[in-house]
Amino acid sequence: MSASPGSASDIPILYEDNHLLVVVKPPGVPSQEDESGDPDMLTLLKADLKRRYDKPGNVFLGLVHRLDRPVGGVMLFAKTSKAASRLSDAVRTRAFRKTYLAVLTAKPQTDSGSLRHYLQKDAARNVVTAYAKPTGDAKEARLDYRTWPGADGAPLAAVRLHTGRPHQIRAQFAAIGCPLAGDRKYGPSGRGAPARGGHGDIALWSAAAGIAHPVTKEWMEFRSLPPRAFPWTAWTEQQLEQAASAVQHASD
Template identity: 30%
Template structure:
């Protein structure tokens, strides 16, 4: 990417030449990265209005960049560049790494990126700890309280391929979750459409909405069952926000420790028994390597605090499945 024009304090037209590194990326995603501080609504407005031009012609938000394209970006008043001097560099347990891809085992309680009241997250800390890295971008998201495998692209082409695999549901993503209640079936498909909404307090939530929601599909396999709890493996075929949490709660099996959709009285009791977080862990991931296309199988064991709680259940309740 090459910027042309003077860098002054007043907003001015920018002309950007696309290089091989950015080729293949959608124009809307490219602008969100280049125009730091610009809200999404502004990006899509200038695209719809034709103020953004590629090779002097109008394009829509789905246009994919080609090396050598010249992009005209209209004058924008953007927020000041974020000060990253306060972000502590941090490395996380590595599940897999090569020149194109990084997979880490994210701990619970850490956001994947800054925003919504969080000043920094995993990606900012990784960038700070790896100043020599030219490219580090999240391939997907995990909720702050969810632990487990998180994929990060180290090259633009690898990130694009990972996004394609996610869009095509070509990744086999499986989570381990502990739910309240006795899960009845060895294998069960859950197909419940989901929609997002805001609470009166402005917090993001998700609900089942079979008429207006987006199609969502989870496959639940029973791993172990006790008198009052069940350990299940959940394979997600779609990646909707809070999908696992909402699907299981809607069927009457809230996740242990879930502070948004769970059983709050139960959560309080569980804290006294040693479970102080939501029991949801991204445990395994199978995919084709985004560059070599070789099969890749990744696994992250249950964190100590979750494994200890399973041991507590074994000691206090009799298991009648999977023991």
């Protein structure tokens, strides 16, 4: 079971200035408040800002993007409404570069390539269905990937997202017969091998994010590697870093 932080002091900060807060989200923590009532990133970080800067009243913190609850890694927040607006525009115009690492349960037909599907979400069941062609209100989802061999036929995949749909990586790889390790929702009958070690049950990690600073316009990149726990220990930290870089800087 994933461990939830008792306070924001358990959440590593990668970068902070007057406009931007970049942290490492622990797996198992919701991005924002949900029906579970469990501590969530937005609430924890707001409380931490209030405490650290002795701020009176409500603290503003904007959610720039979301990570699924079981997923950990780089996550960005806006500390001002102006930054929130500009960062949201970057996400909308796909100027926000996101790279993930994932462990697959099967090898794709090609070592590298692109996936394009149309995803339709069933909100009642919180499940996304991937279609090969446009259908109904399904939204286009695109990603690039590259894989490296791993133990027991479970390859490592580095993924660069071009769109940010709910459950996108999980649903798209499941659609080609390569669900993520430990993904009980999209794996075959829930039989994906769980990621042990208290770090979440899906082998998916937000490894890098790149975006122009909302005020200075300087291009900034932030990185985080998965924990040294199964199944990530099948690769060295250097191999994981190289994998993330391989797609993060791939040309459009």
